[in-house]
Amino acid sequence: MDKLSSEIVIDILSRLPIKSLVRCRCVCKSWFHLTHDMHLIDTHLSISSKNEIFTGLILKSSIPIHRTCWHSKLSFVHNDGTDDYKCVNFNLSLPLLHNYEIMGSCNGLLCLFDPIVKYLTHILNPCTGEFVFLPDPIRDLEDPVSVVVGFGFLPKMNVYKVVEIVYYKREIVDDDNDDLRSNVYVYTMGDDNSWRHIGSSPYSLRGRYFSEGFVDGAVHWVSSGYDGPKLVDRIVAFDLENEVFRVIPHPDFDSGRLNYTLGVLQGCLSATRFKVQDYVEIWIMKDYGVKESWTKCLKIVCSEVGLMIGAVRPLLFQRNGEVMLQHGGTLFCYNPLTKKLRELRISGMPRSFKAFIHVGSLVSPRKLLKCESTEFA
Incomplete structure (x- = not known):
């Protein structure tokens, strides 16, 4: 291997499954530094995203600690090029985040959020163990009723963004009989590491928690609201680049109320x-x-x-x-x-879970935020 150029070594390593690539960090110091090289990280992600063999599932399950406390657990289901799937459990301990929800998976990164207690947001790479906290948005002093979260990547801008729609109780109900008001915040990772308030949401997304699909630079939800006197369902998209909401037409079927x-x-x-x-x-x-x-x-x-x-x-x-x-x-x-x-x-799979499509990568959330973080062995 010493006789090979760095370009050839990167080309070889970039074709490995993520589990093998993470193990390469333990070979020697030069390979450790090489697996942190952005060229290798980007090349591996590009190959993995196009090769369905490297596409797996992240399973999020919850186990009870006692009556009122649950602990979330992550597993990774993948195949090795054969028809056999394997389940690997991640042994991760995230500070202050116990019973969380997955808000999105993008380029090997997970957006994790506690929707009930602390409203904390983490960006985690489960394969490398690296994670970062996102600071809390500047919210009103009162506790929110619910928070809806979306997460995605914009390749043209080469940035990751998180959007949070925060709902509060209205003191006075308006003419539309909507008892909630909303604030929309956007966080651009690596920008100024702070949230920006961009107004309110024109659509009701409460109770949805996480986006149901990141496509074409937008996160999506199914929303229910009034169109005049009629209650209708809509597909609502939030464009992460332009930071605006819009409605996407749904298929020609009777939605039948969500x-x-x-x-x-x-x-x-x-x-x-x-x-x-x-x-x-x-x-x-x-x-x-x-x-x-x-x-x-x-x-x-x-x-x-x-x-x-x-x-x-x-x-x-x-x-x-x-x-x-x-x-x-x-x-x-x-x-x-x-x-x-x-x-x-699949052996080792939890009994109850929610599955998300996930492509393993070496993308570092610490480098995205340009700050220090924790990395687990």
Whole structure:
């Protein structure tokens, strides 16, 4: 290896799975410094993002410590190029953050948030163990009713942004009978390391907590609100670059009052509609923002698969053509050709969890904020 140029070494290492690449840090001092080189980090992330073999799942589960206290735990499900999946548990201890929620996964980084007690936000790389705290936004003195969070990366600007929509009780209810007011804050990592207040949200997102899909530079939620006297559902997007809200057209189906959820499939915004004990439809918006580009890519009929499924979250399409789904605390694989549904059993997987698509990387949240942080072995 000493006879190889640094460019060749980087080209070789950039093609390794993240677990092997992290182990390379223990080989010698030169490799330790090499795995912190931005060229290797960027090259590895670019290759991993395009290669579905390196795409895995982050599983967030909670275990009870005592009656009123729970502790969150992270696991990583991935394959090694074969059809066999493995589950690896992360042994992480995040200060002041115990029962948190995952607000988003982007380029190997997780945005973690405590929605109940402290309203703390962490940016974590679970594969390297590095994390940073984000300071609290400048909020009113009163406690918020709820906080909605979005997280994403803007490649043109080469920055990560976090948006928080904070809801408070109104002292006087307005003409729209809305008893809540909102403040919107944006944090640009590595900018000035501070939150900016950009106004209020024109749409009600309370109770959503995390964004349901980061696509085309925007985070998305399903919102319910009034259009005149009629109560309607909308797909609300927040453009992280221009820092504005807008409405994205939904597929041509009767929404049935929030009986669909959003996600990302094959790099596109997806909408999953379900009718309990009847069927599940998965739609993909192939041309972002264009209503006519919504395409129904598959329909799962409960009577055909022999399972009365309801709220299903599609996670990813696999190389063999199957789509991986989460139903409750179980992972399933559905084959659209044979119309068969099989449970995916993985050793070491928690009994109850919520899954997020995740690509492992060496991206350092500490370097993004240009400050010191903690790194676990």
